Amino acid sequence: MFSSTNQRTAALPNSMENSEEASWTPKSETCVESLPHCCSACDNRESLIPGKTFRKPKARSMSTSAVPSCAEFRRTQSLHGPSPVTTFGPKACMLKNPKAVMHIQDPASQRLTWNKPPKSVLVIKKIQDVSLLQPFKELCIFLTEQKNMIVYVERKVLEDPAIANDESFVAVKKNFCTFREDFDDISNRVDFIICLGGDGTLLYASSLFQESVPPVMAFHLGSLGFLTPFNFDTYQSQVTQVIEGNAAIILRSRLKVKVVKESREKSKTKDKNLIITNGDDEPSRKTMQYQVLNEVVVDRGPSSYLSNVDLFLDGHLITTVQGDGVIVSTPTGSTAYAVAAGASMIHPNVPAILITPICPHSLSFRPIVVPAGVELKIMLSREARNNAWVSFDGRKRQEIGHGDSITITTSCFPVPSICFRDPVNDWFESLAQCLHWNVRKKQSHLSSEEEEEF
Numbered sequence: 001m002f003s004s005t006n007q008r009t010a011a012l013p014n015s016m017e018n019s020e021e022a023s024w025t026p027k028s029e030t031c032v033e034s035l036p037h038c039c040s041a042c043d044n045r046e047s048l049i050p051g052k053t054f055r056k057p058k059a060r061s062m063s064t065s066a067v068p069s070c071a072e073f074r075r076t077q078s079l080h081g082p083s084p085v086t087t088f089g090p091k092a093c094m095l096k097n098p099k100a101v102m103h104i105q106d107p108a109s110q111r112l113t114w115n116k117p118p119k120s121v122l123v124i125k126k127i128q129d130v131s132l133l134q135p136f137k138e139l140c141i142f143l144t145e146q147k148n149m150i151v152y153v154e155r156k157v158l159e160d161p162a163i164a165n166d167e168s169f170v171a172v173k174k175n176f177c178t179f180r181e182d183f184d185d186i187s188n189r190v191d192f193i194i195c196l197g198g199d200g201t202l203l204y205a206s207s208l209f210q211e212s213v214p215p216v217m218a219f220h221l222g223s224l225g226f227l228t229p230f231n232f233d234t235y236q237s238q239v240t241q242v243i244e245g246n247a248a249i250i251l252r253s254r255l256k257v258k259v260v261k262e263s264r265e266k267s268k269t270k271d272k273n274l275i276i277t278n279g280d281d282e283p284s285r286k287t288m289q290y291q292v293l294n295e296v297v298v299d300r301g302p303s304s305y306l307s308n309v310d311l312f313l314d315g316h317l318i319t320t321v322q323g324d325g326v327i328v329s330t331p332t333g334s335t336a337y338a339v340a341a342g343a344s345m346i347h348p349n350v351p352a353i354l355i356t357p358i359c360p361h362s363l364s365f366r367p368i369v370v371p372a373g374v375e376l377k378i379m380l381s382r383e384a385r386n387n388a389w390v391s392f393d394g395r396k397r398q399e400i401g402h403g404d405s406i407t408i409t410t411s412c413f414p415v416p417s418i419c420f421r422d423p424v425n426d427w428f429e430s431l432a433q434c435l436h437w438n439v440r441k442k443q444s445h446l447s448s449e450e451e452e453e454f
Contacts, residue, residue: 082373082412084251089214091116091191092416112215112247112418118191120150120177122214124205125157126197132221133162135196135232137169142236144175147243152177152190181208190214192242196232198222199336203393206254206293206415215249217242217418226335226434229420242418249416250423252332252348253372255292256411257392260285262403290392291411294333298378298406299325299358301389301399306361308384312377313370320381323360325388328353328376328408332415335435343367345437347427353410376408 086094095113121143125136136157143149155178163169179186187209195201195218202218218228219235230238241247263284298321300307307325311318329338331346334354339345343356344367351372357365370376380388380402390406391397400406419426431437 082410084253084414085212085412088212088416089191090188091118092215110249110251110423111245112242112249112416113245118149118243120152120189120191122152122186122190122193122205122208124154124193124195124197124201126201126222127156128160129197130162132196133160135219135221135235136163137166137172139194139196139235139239140176141172142239144172147239150177151175152179152186154178155180187211192217194239195219195228196221197228198224199227202227202415202417203293206291207393207395209413210289210291211413213413213415215242215416215418217247224434226430227332227417229426229430230418248419248422250348250419250426251414252293252417253330253351253414254411255296255328255330255353256409257290257292257296258407259288259290259390259398259400260405260407261288262401290396291413292392293330293415294336294393295327295329295338296390296392296406296408297325297327297337297358297394298388298390298400300386303386305385307358307386307388308381309388310379310381311355312379313374315375315377319365321357321360321365322362323365324358326378327356327358328378329356330354330410335431338367339435341367344369345431347424349423351410353408372410374409378406378408380404 091114092112093115095111123136123140123143125132140151140153143151153176158164158173158176158178163173177189192215193205193213195205195216198220199222201222202216205216206213217230217239219230219232220228221232222228263286298307298309306322309321309326311321311326327333327338327341327343329336329343331348331350331352331354334343334346338354338356341356341358343354346352346354346369352369353372353374353376354367354369355376356367378390380400382402384402387402388400389397390400421429432439
């Protein structure tokens with residue numbers, strides 16, 4: 001498994017005596033029980049099991065007429081985000097630092113290590129891109145013949161006519177393990193992931209793993225490449241370094257999203273994220289869960305009316321969004337849709353959630369940043385003239401009506417993204433190269449004659 005060095009120490013009164021006892025290596029299947037506080041959603045211990053009905057926590061609106069006591073409003077969870085799971089896939093983990101007092105990771109010193117040598121790799125290629133066929137073939141041959149790796153490839157990638165009809169590639173394809181999205185579970189079979197394409201390939205890799213995610217190495221072979229720091233020209237040496245455990249990583253936090261929908265008609269479609277909340281043939285409510293790397297977008301869809309949704313934070317109604325919609329994003333997603341809507345760009349190591357309105361019909365509605373440990377809930381307002389639509393990293397788009405709710409918290413399963421150099425330098429390099437951040441023609445200096453005039 002996989003790890004990091006030099007954790008930042010923070011002085012708290014009772015932390016130093018129990019520092020060794022607090023050291024742990026969580027497993028993905030026991031994350032909630034291992035963490036002192038995983039996330040606000042985990043405080044409700046009722047599991048999503050068919051035959052059981054969810055217990056709704058009592059909402060606490062800011063507009064309540066009665067004046068509550070201080071004890072009633074006392075927070076029961078930390079404002080910090082959940083402690084991220086430090087095991088990624090079957091064999092990768094974060095390197096322990098015995099000198100750490102608190103498990104607050106120093107982003108500058110996060111390093112990859114392996115408990116056991118990696119043996120399997122998932123290769124994700126951008127679909128229907130002819131320019132990626134040759135790099136894909138070269139990489140697969142290198143992994144299977146020189147590194148003796150088990151290569152997992154999605155079945156639809158091999159169905160590409162250019163690959164299926166390539167006779168020289170037949171012998172290599174026989175050694176592949178294939179899978180189908182939404183049908184096959186590969187979460188405990190893959191040691192690390194290699195992405196060939198743009199940022200979308202990394203988002204797609206994240207969507208395949210709803211819990212622990214193996215380390216991801218992304219090669220820039222797409223259009224933008226903000227999240228893909230590696231060039232393919234030197235792929236052999238770069239991949240070898242990762243296999244040897246010589247690489248820096250950055251933990252990109254994800255959002256844990258729960259969508260609860262009132263059943264309005266009997267649905268015949270099957271969704272792997274669907275969980276029925278009672279045992280009836282026609283359930284009164286349906287629950288779907290998603291892990292989101294970039295953002296959750298709630299918008300007005302095809303309607304010409306304003307989007308009108310209520311936004312709750314830890315049970316309090318904080319505002320009603322009237323506009324084209326609202327974006328709830330991670331720091332990684334701050335440089336995607338959110339920055340186009342006027343939000344600030346936040347480094348992925350900052351524990352936070354961004355709330356950005358889309359074209360709000362208000363001059364004072366500015367984007368805000370809230371602590372990573374809060375729980376957000378979005379619901380359609382009573383006064384809404386139309387339904388809203390929601391999407392998760394641009395996928396799984398669906399309609400939201402009256403009575404439906406979207407609950408968003410920080411997930412305890414981040415995406416460990418392998419860095420080209422380190423988390424800080426890679427981020428500023430992407431800002432400069434991809435977004436041309438603060439690019440301006442430099443001002444010329446004054447000549448001696450001009451200086452004398454002043």
